[in-house]
Structure formats: structure tokens, C-alpha cells
Amino acid sequence: MPATLENLLAIDEPIVLGPFGGASSVELTALVSEAGGLGSFGLYGYSAERIHDAITRLRAATDRPFAVNLWLPTGDEVVPADVDLQPFLDALAPLYDEVGVQPPAAPAAFIPAFDAQLDAVLDAAPAVVSFVYGVPSRDVIDRVHRSGAHVIATATTVAEARALDEAGVDAIVASGAEAAGHRVSFLRHAEQSLVGVISLIPQVVDAVRAPVIAAGGIADRRGVAAAFALGAAGVQVGTAFLRTRQSAVPESHRRAIAAATDTDSVLTRAMSGRLARGIPNRAMREIETTGLIAPFPAQNWLTGAFRSAAATQDRGDLVSLWAGQSSALATRDDADEVFAALREGVPR
Numbered sequence: 001m002p003a004t005l006e007n008l009l010a011i012d013e014p015i016v017l018g019p020f021g022g023a024s025s026v027e028l029t030a031l032v033s034e035a036g037g038l039g040s041f042g043l044y045g046y047s048a049e050r051i052h053d054a055i056t057r058l059r060a061a062t063d064r065p066f067a068v069n070l071w072l073p074t075g076d077e078v079v080p081a082d083v084d085l086q087p088f089l090d091a092l093a094p095l096y097d098e099v100g101v102q103p104p105a106a107p108a109a110f111i112p113a114f115d116a117q118l119d120a121v122l123d124a125a126p127a128v129v130s131f132v133y134g135v136p137s138r139d140v141i142d143r144v145h146r147s148g149a150h151v152i153a154t155a156t157t158v159a160e161a162r163a164l165d166e167a168g169v170d171a172i173v174a175s176g177a178e179a180a181g182h183r184v185s186f187l188r189h190a191e192q193s194l195v196g197v198i199s200l201i202p203q204v205v206d207a208v209r210a211p212v213i214a215a216g217g218i219a220d221r222r223g224v225a226a227a228f229a230l231g232a233a234g235v236q237v238g239t240a241f242l243r244t245r246q247s248a249v250p251e252s253h254r255r256a257i258a259a260a261t262d263t264d265s266v267l268t269r270a271m272s273g274r275l276a277r278g279i280p281n282r283a284m285r286e287i288e289t290t291g292l293i294a295p296f297p298a299q300n301w302l303t304g305a306f307r308s309a310a311a312t313q314d315r316g317d318l319v320s321l322w323a324g325q326s327s328a329l330a331t332r333d334d335a336d337e338v339f340a341a342l343r344e345g346v347p348r
């Protein structure tokens with residue numbers, strides 16, 4: 001049998017639902033896996049207990065393969081003790097006030113430790129574990145393989161793809177600058193790693209042995225066909241699925257994607273301290289105006305306090321409206337229909 005992504009991952013269609021750190025839903029992930037693709041679930045910020053719970057619920061919803069996604073530690077998770085968060089808290093005070101929450105007190109840790117997250121993932125033994133923000137160590141890759149799972153990791157440049165290939169990952173997501181959410185670059189600054197999909201995919205395909213999954217701006221059959229023409233073995237889609245009723249984002253986020261044009265997304269560090277693509281709203285603009293952006297993950301945690309209240313209140317002006325450059329192609333509000341439209345672009 002040829003080494004297709006379908007054979008490798010035991011799926012029927014080479015279509016991956018991208019993980020959404022903080023915004024994945026069991027329903028959407030399971031729906032894509034049940035349809036024959038690979039549903040992914042983002043575990044960013046999840047404790048071991050929540051990881052166990054999420055994977056148990058995914059298992060109950062589908063017995064097809066699915067992926068869970070972890071952010072690798074990059075050394076900036078621990079904010080030095082001498083960083084004074086007060087100026088950042090003060091700058092965000094009006095936003096806390098607006099949604100009726102108190103400024104948060106500094107926690108013991110901003111995010112759960114990676115090792116505890118990985119242990120919980122391997123205990124639950126999903127079919128695929130995907131990583132962003134680096135090259136998983138030999139030990140991590142070996143442990144995932146010993147658990148019976150495949151390893152996927154993401155590159156934003158050819159050099160990153162080569163590094164992942166040499167490390168022995170099973171498939172590489174090549175994420176173009178069009179993509180929604182965080183730019184997961186790890187060899188150079190994210191601002192210096194903004195390669196578009198039509199340039200990135202064939203260059204990565206030429207540079208690596210592992211199958212390449214194209215991500216960024218793919219939202220319908222034409223994008224899928226183009227990715228395969230460039231040599232990709234599969235596609236990973238975010239925005240088009242995020243727009244559907246099965247996703248976990250607030251209704252105002254779906255409306256913002258539905259209304260966005262090609263030029264309506266921007267790259268910002270305002271919401272998390274790391275570069276990410278989304279639709280500008282008042283929170284993003286006000287934070288950028290103050291110029292007071294704490295380093296990741298402190299900024300993500302600081303804004304999280306008003307973002308979660310804003311999401312409950314469906315306040316689209318005060319959440320992170322992550323979305324890619326193809327938002328205007330995300331026209332469907334049913335994930336089964338999105339999947340069917342994408343499938344039409346897969347070469348037969």
C-alpha cells in the first residue's frame with residue numbers, strides 16, 4: 001500500500017480538523033473523526049484531570065482515531081519573579097470592570113506543567129498526539145510511539161520542517177501565514193517566519209520525507225485541490241470549521257468570521273503575548289494602544305480573566321477573535337457540510 005496519510009493514520013479522508021487551544025469542542029472533533037477525517041482537540045492550558053476528562057468524552061463520542069494537541073514548553077512559561085505584573089493589570093482594569101470581574105491574583109503557575117500533561121495524554125492513549133512550538137524530544141517521541149500513537153508536529157518554515165523530519169515525527173503540518181490563531185514558529189521569530197501556503201508547501205514537500213499536511217487559508221474544495229497539487233498529503237482546516245454551530249466559540253465569534261473579508265485579519269501579540277492571527281476588536285485595539293503587553297503566558301492569563309467572562313456574555317468585542325485570511329470562504333454553519341465540501345477537493 002502507498003504511504004498515504006490515510007494509511008498512516010487509519011482514516012478515510014486526508015482532512016484534519018485543526019486543534020483549537022481553549023476552543024475545541026468534543027462534538028466537532030468527534031464529528032470530523034466520524035466523517036472519516038482526523039478530528040483534533042486542543043489541550044492548551046488543560047490540567048491532567050481535564051485532559052483525562054476530555055479524552056474520555058471524545059472516546060465516548062467516537063471510536064475512530066482522533067488527535068490531541070499540546071504546546072511544547074519553550075522556556076518562557078515561567079515568568080521571572082522580578083517581572084511586576086501590576087502595570088499590566090492596571091492597563092487591563094477597565095476591561096475587567098466592563099465584564100464585572102476582579103483583576104486576577106497571580107497564580108502559582110500560569111499554565112500546567114508539560115510533563116504532567118503528557119503523562120495524562122499517554123495514560124489515555126489517543127491515536128495521534130500533535131505538538132506545536134518546537135521539536136518534541138527523542139524521549140517524548142519514543143514515549144508517544146510506545147503508547148501506540150502517531151506524532152504530528154507543526155512547521156512554519158522549511159528549516160523547522162527539516163528539524164521535525166530529522167527528529168522522526170510521523171507527519172508534518174506546514175502552517176502558512178494565512179492561518180488562524182498562533183504562529184507556532186520556533187527557530188526564528190514568528191514575524192520572520194511568515195511564509196504563505198503556496199510558497200511553503202512545495203518547499204517543505206521537497207525538503208522532508210514525512211507526509212506534509214497543508215494548513216492556512218484552506219476553506220473549500222479549491223484550497224484542498226491546490227494543496228494536493230503542491231504535493232501535500234493532507235490538509236488541516238481551522239476557520240471554516242470554527243464558523244460552524246458545532247464549534248465551541250461564542251456566537252459573536254462566528255458572526256465576526258461570517259462578516260470578515262480577505263483583509264480583515266491581523267497579526268497581534270496583544271491577547272496572549274505571542275503572535276497570533278485574528279479579527280481586530282476593541283480589546284485588541286485598546287491593549288495595542290496602551291502598548292502594555294506582558295510576556296507569554298502571563299498576558300494570556302491576564303486577558304483570560306476578562307475573555308472568559310466576555311465569552312459567557314457573548315461579548316465579541318472582548319474575546320480573542322482568532323480567524324484566518326479565508327474567513328470569507330467560511331460560509332457554512334454545519335460542520336458536516338464543511339467536511340463534504342472539503343472532500344470534493346481530494347484527488348481520487
Ligand SMILES: Cc1cc2nc3c(=O)[nH]c(=O)nc-3n(C[C@H](O)[C@H](O)[C@H](O)COP(=O)(O)O)c2cc1C
Nearest residue numbers: 018019020021042179180181216217238239322324
Ligand atoms: C481559536 C483557534 C485556536 C487554535 N489553537 C491551536 C492550537 O492550540 N494548536 C494548534 O496546533 N493549532 C491551533 N490553531 C490553528 C488551527 O488548528 C489550524 O491549523 C488553522 O486554523 C488553519 O488555518 P485556517 O484557519 O486558515 O484554516 C488554532 C486556531 C484557532 C482559530
